[in-house]
Amino acid sequence: MIVEQLKTADDQDFLRFRKNISDIVTVKGGLIETTDEQKKICIIYKNGDFLISTEHLENPSIRFLKEVAIRKGIQNITCYKVSLRDIRLLYQEQEKKVIQSSSLPMEKIASDLIHECCDLRVSDLHIKVYTDEAEIFIRKDGDMFLLRQIEAEKGHSLLAALYNTAEDADSTYKLNSYQAARIIASKSRISIPERLQSIRLQFNPLGQGGRYMIARFLYVEKTSITSIEALNPVKYGFHPVQAEAFKRLRQLPIGVNIISGPTGSGKSTTLKNILELLYIEKKAKVNIISIEDPPEYEITGTAQLPITNVDTEDERATEYRKAITAALRSDPDIIMPGEARDAEVINLVFTAAMTGHQVWTSLHANSAVSIFDRLKDQGVDSFKLIDPELVTGLVAQRLVKKLCPQCSLTYQEFTQSNVLSEIEENIIQGYHDSIRFPNNDGCSHCQSGYSGRTIIAEIIEPDQVFLSLIDQGKRNEAVNYWQSSLSGITMRDHAWMKIISGEIYVLDAVHKIAKLESLSNERREYLRKLCFLEDDYDA
Known part of the structure; x- marks a missing residue:
């Protein structure tokens, strides 16, 4: 080996590398000028830290650059073995810091706003520029809040700065046009927090020149790909019974599995976690391909095919279909088209399953059963929809705010100053001791009475009887059969269990799930026992 006394960098080392990012000397204009190829395989700091790609320990450039460093007066050289990715990310961080120091004033304001939003863990930022002023709103845990107001002129400049720092955008910012763009953290010329992966931007014109x-x-997920437990669906709010259903679906060799829900219901996160679990469970011996427009999260173990170089929706749809066709020709085991957006894509999804692949995708539907309506509307043949080996998994989900466990109020505390509606009282009847309510004043842990969001879901694993009832138009009979014979849990069931266990506020659930009060006493008793199962699972 060319490099002596080689160390493997640990977490503490990487903290130091990032802290001393300005001390890298192997950059343009630095103490040690390197070629582009040399920069790909190593980094040298002025304190003597020498980071080397594991794959290039024997590269002649390593010995040469070490000798140059010694001649330049760098002492106490310590060599560390790291990955090519580590080297690339450290150089990118150094370049961003240089760019940030020379950013335009409005770009600095845009960067500060992004950092502020990340500190608040917002999901969306809304900026509305009117004639005289602009309003900045944030969405946190599903709710919109006014962050501040600024002058209209400053608002226009801020939007232009955000657009001009973005990737995947038109060459010119057009005030009166509908435009989309994306800020990618690893490529951005302004400072972006490490925990943020990208920002998806949509610009719309308003009246009077607004x-x-x-x-x-889109945040970086911090789960470890080596841990099945970290990706367990229960940790994201699914019931243990539902987690077991997901496990059975992942074990099937073929079939179409569809995740449904409105925009912002967590479908992309669910799909990401499923693919990463598959990669672990299959011991990295499968080829997983996704088709996304655009890729929202980095999915470990998955080849993510983006949709690029399109200007119109027709071009986008055409490229999406081309990407799915290309994926089918790329020796896949598992395919994930991010969205089954039209009849041609849905047809390709079923073709993939019929040719021996496991397929996961998403679409917009109000419930797991109503997925069939969407599929029929898009022209899927009936013989496909009644095949339980083809239609294997149907999922619907919503996100509901979680009560802060540190400051949530009891029934007695909440009703001292609040009156519940008849519907609310009906839903929680008999469970006053276990339910909880939000503390609007919040506490040091939450500031709002809430702490994140949780999933409300339903998962159908259809069998022949269920599919035949659906095919005959007997929807109610199919749902009853699913609940009684297939142990089905509806979103209404799941929401009620989370209410009586004190995890979510009854009124928040009512705003997301219809007719919660319609659950029979018999059904409630059955669900209460499932709550005990969940407690045992968590323990």
Whole structure:
């Protein structure tokens, strides 16, 4: 080996590398000028830290650059073995810091706003520019809040700065046009927090020369790909019975599995976690391909095919279908088209399953059963919809705010100053001791009475009887059969269990799930026992 006394960098080392990012000397204009190829495989700091790609320990450039460093007066050289990715990210961080120091004033304001939003863990940022003023709103845990107001001129400049720092955008910012763009943290010329992966931007014109921008924040998931437990669906709010259903679906060799829900219901996160679990469970011996427009999260173990170089929706749809066709020709085991957006895509989804692949995708539907309506509307043949080996999993989900466990109020505390509606009282009847309510004043842990969001879901694993009832138009009979014979849990069931266990506020659930009060006493008793199962699972 060329490099002596080689160490493997640990977490503490990387903290130091990032802290001393300005001390890298192997950069343009630095103490040690390197070629682009040399920069890909190593980094040298002025304190002697020498980071080397594991794959290039024997590269002649390593010995040469070490000798150059010694001649330049760098002492106490310590060599560390790291990955090519580590080297690339450290150089990118150094470049961003240099760019930040020379950023334009409005770009600095845009960067500060992004950092502020990340500190608040917002999901969306809304900026509305009117004639005289602009309003900045944030969405946190599903609710909108006014952050501040600024002058209209400053608002227009802020939107232009955000657009001009973005990727995947038109060459020119157009005030009166509908435009989309994306800020990618690893490529951005302004400072972006490490925990943020990208920001999806949508710009819309308003009347009287106004402008409206919506920014969706996509955060880096911090789960470890080596841990099945970290990706367990229960940790995201699914019931243990539902987690077991997901496990059975992942074990099937073929079939179409569809995640449904409105925009912002967590479908992308669910799909990401499923694919990463598959990669672990299959011991990295499968080829997983996704088709996304655009890729929202980095999915470990998955080849993510983006949709690029499109200007119109027709071009986008055409490229999406081309990407799915290309994926089918790329020796896949598992395919995930991010969205089954039209009849041609849905047809390709079923073709993939019929040719021996496990397929996961998403679409917009109000419930798991109503997925069939969408599929029929898009022309899927009936013989496909009644095949339980083809239609294997149907999921619907919503996100509901979680009560802060540190400051939530009891029934007695809440009703001292609040009156519940008849519907609310009906839903919680007999469970006053276990339910909880939000503390509007919050506490040091939450500031709002809430702490994140949780999933409300239903998962159908259809069998032949269920599919035949659906095919005959007997929807109510199919749902009853699913609940009684297939142990089905509806979103209404799941929401009620979370209410009586004190996890979510009854009124928040009512705003997301219809007719919660319609659950029979017999059904409630059955669900109460499932709550005990969940407690045992958590323990």
